[in-house]
Amino acid sequence: MTDSSLQAQLDAADLDWIVPDWPVPAHVHALSTTRNGVRGSAADFSKHSVDAASVHNTLRRFCYSEPVWLAQVHGTTVCDADGLRNDVPTADAAISRSADKACAILAADCLPVLFSDRSGNAVGAAHAGWRGLAAGVLEATVDAMRIDPSNMLVWLGPAIGPRSFQVGRDVFESFCGDDPGAAECFVSERDGKWRADLYGLARRRLARVGVSAIFGGGRCTYTERNVFYSYRRGGEEASARMATLIWIEPREMRQA
Template sequence: MSDIASLPRVTGLPWQGVRYFCTTRAGGVSAGAYATLNLGGRTDDDPGHVAENRRRLRAELPSDPCWLRQVHGKQVADADRPWSEPPAADAAITTQAGRALVIVTADCLPVVIADSRGRALGLAHAGWRGLAAGVLEETLGALRARVPGGARWRAWVGPGIGQRNFEVGDDVHAAFVQHDAGAAAFFVAKREPGKWLADLPGLARHRLHAAGVQDIELSGYCTYGEPERFYSYRREQASGRLATVAWLQED
């Protein structure tokens, strides 16, 4: 692992025992719509470019990242158990120092969750489907099983699509509001019937708070609204993918 960070990144406040960041679209070798640091293996980018971009990311991590096959669900993978290929899951947890968790996004939210002392770490992929299905609650439940006794929990909600740019239909509105009336506060009705603007980061914070996470930081970045910095599938379907990585540090 290099001592000098070479890839542009965004991150949040310092966190005892935890290192984490989200990449930007700069610092890689991909071209065209995927320029330049596309880390998504399931895109139509040149596989050789993706491999080089992933090599550059790996150079800044303490171990090979634990890639997932994300499916917009709520399955949580145990990264402390070896797997021969990426599991179908949208979150992973670890209690081992140096085990690098990773998810890829291009409008969905990356969410880092850990106890305030840095003993157990989770990283979740939260699009609206996974968020409504309970991926954050499932991740937190798996972490609580690893930390006996009471613990104070903390979360960072990374770059994702902002409310101004996230138009959804009645199906998305119902997926949240029918199960939690308080979720209605995170939707603004548009003039067109059946259309809403959804506050995805706000919904994530709402659900994390309800699940017992005491300290929650929102990055404030909108992937759709910053085309020079971030990829956005909603903005351009021929889009690259950002990577959010997190790992526990030795004491």
């Protein structure tokens, strides 16, 4: 189900940011920003953004937990956000069991992935570009959460779609070398190229570790140019990034 309260707040602010449609408990909140900010402004969360203070202030109107930002390197390191203060860890995933922190991911074509257990006691977020996905960042996040995978809910945020993500043999072999069945997530083209389905690859890898409740997917950051930034689309906006966050509502704020 969609978080109707958060959706109403975004609608009132005239923001087209995305609220995940998945059956998490009411005290778990999540959102994924788009390229669009308030009053027609740009919402660029990259370190190069000239309006960084403004977009972060806008975000904090809806996310009352402190976002934990990561120095993302396309790896598999998962950090525990609850033990952090003001530092920016080098990692590509974060987990939290506290209402004080929001797990945050930056992306613009790479796949942002959110995690929650069905009781809403633990949440997580992972940055899954093809390198991190092939290396096992999703499996590492599932393992770090210490939750039975059958009790886990996962949402796939906006990423480059399967019709737009052309890759070479190195990417194909990174996934299919030890999992020949992953070839179903690739469409062969001429000259040794393939079209890769990040969503399908993520679902496949999650299923292999026992996660079956997977939601989201279906958007394309490359083709939906009025909604999303895209690194592959290039141009002046190649360095711009969108944010995807998940957090636990403090107990004192929850409705009885």
